[in-house]
Amino acid sequence: MSRSENATMQIGCPECDTTVITAVPAGPGLVDDRTADRLRGTETACRNCGHELELYFY
Incomplete structure (x- = not known):
């Protein structure tokens, strides 16, 4: 993907x-763990x- x-x-x-079907954006892949805004969300x-x-995701 x-x-x-x-x-x-x-x-x-x-x-x-x-069952609720929703879409979330694909993650950025491997990134620096020190990034403060890694956790994202959607409603x-x-x-x-x-x-x-x-829904919260990395």
Whole structure:
């Protein structure tokens, strides 16, 4: 997978247990561990119940 592609993830909604499919950007690969802003995040919502989910990734 190239760095410009998004990775599709399937997670379970904690409110209604519906599968939520979302995309997160591909990681930058090997980087210096001293970078302070490595952890990133995005929000999505369950299409069944509307519960908002926060996804954090490196």
